[in-house]
Amino acid sequence: MNPWTRPWSRSWNRARQRVNHSLKWKLVRLFLLLALGTTVIFLVGMKEIVRLGWQGWGRPLLADYVTLLAADIGTPPDVERAKALVARLPISLHIDGPQVQWDSHPQRPAPWQRIASPGNPEGMIHIRTLADGHRLVFGLAPPSPAAHPKWVGWGTLTLLLAITWIAFRHVRHLLRPLDDIRAGAIRFGRGEFDDAIPVRRDDELGDLARQVNTMAQEIRAMLDAKRGLLLAISHELRSPLTRARVNAELIDDSPERAALLRDLAEMRDLVSDLLESERLASGHAALQREPTDLNALVADTLAAHFAGQPVEQQLAPALPMLALDRMRLRLLLRNAVDNALRHAADAGRPPVVATRLDDDGGVTLSVRDHGPGVPPEQLAQLSQAFYRLDRARQRSTGGVGLGLYLCRLVAQAHGSALQIRLAGPGLEVSMRFAPPGHGGTNGARTEP
Incomplete structure (x- = not known):
């Protein structure tokens, strides 16, 4: 495929997928097909009705009328009378005989040459032979340009397009509640229950919106009860x-x-970690975001929880201020560094906590150890709850398998993703913060 046509092809495929996925366009296509089918059936039926009526009544009457016209022209044919008839009636006349040769429309083919033409049925040509041998060929006069102005075709096309656009707008208006219900379902999935789905009409879609609102309030009540139970258990x-x-x-x-x-x-730490993981995993934890100097947060956390521990800091200067939940970032740092210290205790080099300013203005935070690492096939499972390489859970290894799981949840709550890779030697755990002003919550609510 030509490389210049690939973007157009991809755009066309995406547009076609959107149209095929859209219920509005499906209904518009249905209406157009219905209109087309109705038009075809109507035209075919009317054509049959006209044909039967022509054969039953129109042709006999027209044949008798042509006979009267031939008699009015006279024998031999009078050209002046023929001209008067052509001027008065929308007909064409050709006279062929021993004395008179005349054609009302000489620029057109001879009428008898048009009799067998598919576009001119034989019933539209009438021939009368006079007693003196002259032959009169009657037909319909050719249409004049003024009878079929150009604006008729363009006007018809414009009207069809206008009707199609009106139909689409009407369908879009009818299905507007579906867009509201979809947006509401996304909000409810993020735990944002304050804004209910607007009920715009009193019909089936309005009833559906009300039912979804009722379901959301019931879910909110269950979540509130669950949080209350967690707080009671914690206490x-x-x-x-x-x-x-x-x-x-x-x-x-x-x-x-x-x-x-x-x-x-x-046991105390396990209870705290379980409660925090439940809040974060449910997607309804409220982040207390505030402008934060990430380097200062890293230094304070290491000084408070790992004083005297061999932890190396490689902090990039001049980082931008980031909107972070400081308490949960400390939780992430504490768990990541504790995991690095625990699994790389015999390494020749201490764990490294680093920050880096990316080219697009984002910031990356990473914690790397220099231990033996893990088998590559187990990387994807390290951030699962209660997963441990040591199945026996020996006391010497410590932990219950919630450290990296909590790190992943904190990263997701900040709109990022926890990346775990083999650093050779050891593991590197990192998360990336979007540039200021472009961050997302990824399902977690943010409170100022």
């Missing part, structure tokens, strides 16, 4: 865990005390 679980930790602190120092405190801390 009920954290309180006894806090009391147990306080009591454990009062026990004399011993390996058992240290093990108990570690287990209680893991």
